[in-house]
Amino acid sequence: MLQQFTWGAFLLASFVLSFLWYCFVLLVFYRREVFGLFGDGLSERLPHRWEKGLESLEENAGGGLGEGRLVSSDSLMGRSAMPEGMAVLGMGQLSFGGNPDGRYEQVGLVADVIQELKLIFARLEKEAGSKLDFFRMLEKVKEDYGKIGAHPNVGAINEFIAAHVPFHLSSEELENLWY
Known part of the structure; x- marks a missing residue:
């Protein structure tokens, strides 16, 4: 039965089936982008925070707090705390105690x-x-x-x-x- 198909019919069938497959993938996974190209309006642009005036990078770079903005060095959860028992010391403050041999x-x-x-x-x-x-x-x-x-x-x-x-x-x- 496979001997009745010619190479031309085989290639035509594979092109048609491939075209239908890619159309299906585009419509299922990229529907908004495809319809946005045709101008149907299904694809809306998402609003950006900086367009509504919620954040300003220039003001935030100064390190101050403003209307709901975070300081650039702070994270969302706040500044990280030092682990228990650790402290920041200067070079002259560092010393080792308990020199049993007098050194x-x-x-x-x-x-x-x-x-x-x-x-x-x-x-x-x-x-x-x-x-x-x-x-x-x-x-x-x-x-x-x-x-x-x-x-x-x-x-x-x-x-x-x-x-x-x-x-x-x-x-x-x-x-x-x-x-």
Whole structure:
């Protein structure tokens, strides 16, 4: 029975069936677009929020709140909260507690001051320096590291000085050492 069909009849039937299939797909899935091309009015343009004056990108870019608008940095649910136990700190506020072996910060301002103090103590021992010599040498350290008086670990530096200085310093002298 298939031998009775010619190639021309086969191609014509496949073109007609393909055309009907694509017409069906267009009418079912793209009905609004197809009828919108012919001007039937079935395809309406959706309204945009910015056309009704609900949002203005220029005003919102300034970061202020306006008539129902969100700040650009806020999300729909609001600003995200930091996880419990976390805080934003400056570099000088970061320190590690509980140094059981007596080591101080390995890198940074405190470590540099400790190294300078070690050099001062070595020089005081070598030259048999006095308390007045120590205060003179410490003035140079204060000039080089002026911010150390407000550092949160200044207490650890004072403990290091009290433990290694070759003479006695009172607690009042230790407190006023960096000012």
